Amino acid sequence: MAKNRPTASTKPAADSPKPGGAERIQKLLARAGVGSRREIEGWMETGRLMVNGEPAAPGQKATTADRFELDGKRLDITAAAEVVRRVLIYNKPEGEVTTRKDPEGRPTVFDRLPRLRDQRWISIGRLDINTTGLVLFTTDGELANRLMHPSSEIDREYAVRIFGEVDDAMIERLLQGVLLEDGMAKFTDISPAGGSGINRWFHVTLMEGRNREVRRLWESQGVRVSRLKRVRYGPVFLPSRLVMGKWEELDQKAVDTLSRTVGLSSVAIPAKTPDEQAAQDRQRRKSPGRAARKPAAGRWEVTGTRPERSAGKSTEKRPGRTSEKATGKSAGNTAGKSADKSAGKSADKSAGKSAGRDSAKGSGAGRGPGKATGKGSGKPDTRSGRR
Numbered sequence: 001m002a003k004n005r006p007t008a009s010t011k012p013a014a015d016s017p018k019p020g021g022a023e024r025i026q027k028l029l030a031r032a033g034v035g036s037r038r039e040i041e042g043w044m045e046t047g048r049l050m051v052n053g054e055p056a057a058p059g060q061k062a063t064t065a066d067r068f069e070l071d072g073k074r075l076d077i078t079a080a081a082e083v084v085r086r087v088l089i090y091n092k093p094e095g096e097v098t099t100r101k102d103p104e105g106r107p108t109v110f111d112r113l114p115r116l117r118d119q120r121w122i123s124i125g126r127l128d129i130n131t132t133g134l135v136l137f138t139t140d141g142e143l144a145n146r147l148m149h150p151s152s153e154i155d156r157e158y159a160v161r162i163f164g165e166v167d168d169a170m171i172e173r174l175l176q177g178v179l180l181e182d183g184m185a186k187f188t189d190i191s192p193a194g195g196s197g198i199n200r201w202f203h204v205t206l207m208e209g210r211n212r213e214v215r216r217l218w219e220s221q222g223v224r225v226s227r228l229k230r231v232r233y234g235p236v237f238l239p240s241r242l243v244m245g246k247w248e249e250l251d252q253k254a255v256d257t258l259s260r261t262v263g264l265s266s267v268a269i270p271a272k273t274p275d276e277q278a279a280q281d282r283q284r285r286k287s288p289g290r291a292a293r294k295p296a297a298g299r300w301e302v303t304g305t306r307p308e309r310s311a312g313k314s315t316e317k318r319p320g321r322t323s324e325k326a327t328g329k330s331a332g333n334t335a336g337k338s339a340d341k342s343a344g345k346s347a348d349k350s351a352g353k354s355a356g357r358d359s360a361k362g363s364g365a366g367r368g369p370g371k372a373t374g375k376g377s378g379k380p381d382t383r384s385g386r387r
Contacts, residue, residue: 022061025051029068030141032080033120037145043070085140085267087255088113090237092135095246098126101344109135113247114280124148125156125233126359127207133158133230134238137247146262147234150208154261155188157205157232158214164198164223177219185213201225232263249280 026040034040041058043049049056050069056117063069068075092098096107106129107135113121124136138144146152177186185208206213215225231238235257242248250258256266337345 013193023083025056025060025062025068027145028062028064028080029077029257031077031083031121031146032077033122033139033141034068034070034075034077034239037141038120048123068111079139083140083267084119084270085143085255085257085259086119086138086269087143087236087250088137088247089242090137090242090247091133091197091238091242092127094130094132097129098123098135110237112245122319127212127230128212128215131228132228132244134231134233134236135226136233137235140267142288143259143264145257145263146264148209152262153207155205155207155232156205156209156230156234156235159193159201159203159227159229159231160218160225161195161201161227162218162223163226166200166202166221166223170221170223173221174217178217180213180216180220182210185210188208205232219314223263234258 025044026037029035029040030037034364035043040049044056044058044060047055048071051060051062053069054069064077068077077169090109090113092109096109096111098109100108100110102108109123109127116139119139121137121139124138124144124147127133127135129182147154171190174190177184187204188207189203189205192202193203195201204214206352209274214228218225229235236250236254252266252269256292259266
């Protein structure tokens with residue numbers, strides 16, 4: 001599919017507009033960061049958007065010199081005078097919604113992004129609240145629109161864990177196409193990625209980004225998606241170093257590669273002031289919030305491997321009383337016999353008998369070696385055993 005993607009030579013007329021040139025209102029305002037093209041079209045249809053005191057009409061063109069008002073409030077579009085193209089990648093955790101403001105008060109993907117003075121971040125596509133992984137943000141509305149538009153054929157890759165039986169026939173149906181409530185849909189690629197039984201991981205690729213499309217495709221086959229993570233958007237991969245809840249800004253080379261994918265020429269990334277750089281560094285070092293914390297122990301990761309279990313009690317056995325008693329008894333008997341033999345040779349018969357009886361009791365030789373060496377080699381005393 002890569003050969004069918006638009007290149008810079010196929011769409012030269014739709015490249016970045018010349019400063020001061022007239023262009024469609026929704027395109028101009030989207031580049032200024034006022035809102036998405038769809039939002040702006042909605043304002044025009046309901047009569048909320050005014051241009052030079054007159055209601056804006058669909059298809060109308062304007063320039064940065066015109067006056068724009070939304071619900072009677074003046075819109076600042078100075079950012080549209082010059083194209084500023086910056087791109088962030090963000091590792092979205094579960095529990096965050098891809099919207100600027102949520103009426104239910106839930107955390108959004110914009111909460112942890114760096115603040116901008118004269119621009120605003122535009123999300124390139126959306127992920128639902130239960131989906132994790134790669135989300136791209138840019139300050140350039142034209143870049144965002146081209147990356148999201150189906151005609152650009154930008155592929156998205158997901159890691160998905162399926163609960164249920166998956167056979168070859170099911171995979172073939174998903175590749176050929178399935179009729180959903182909003183039309184035909186299909187995966188362009190499905191690759192096994194680990195797991196076994198009724199819990200298996202797959203990597204799937206789509207050429208569009210309809211609402212919950214990955215989940216709906218699998219659910220149409222009678223199985224359930226238990227984990228879903230986006231790992232790639234076009235030429236941009238989610239790096240393993242980027243933990244959940246953290247963002248990273250793409251450098252000039254990566255931004256140029258992304259721009260060429262949709263037929264846009266290169267735009268230099270503006271240098272940051274020392275204060276802006278320091279503020280971004282502080283924000284990047286902040287620990288992720290509750291929604292971005294790692295999954296609890298025992299849950300599967302995207303790679304399909306279980307986390308290591310916590311170390312249990314040691315199975316190493318300490319020397320018990322039985323072995324200590326056996327060792328002491330053996331050493332005591334040996335020492336007693338040796339003492340009897342030595343004493344019998346060096347003394348007379350009566351003295352030898354007396355020495356033999358004393359040694360046989362093991363009062364000295366039997367227990368002495370165990371206490372001297374500290375290894376319990378003598379017969380243990382019952383009182384010391386109780387201690």
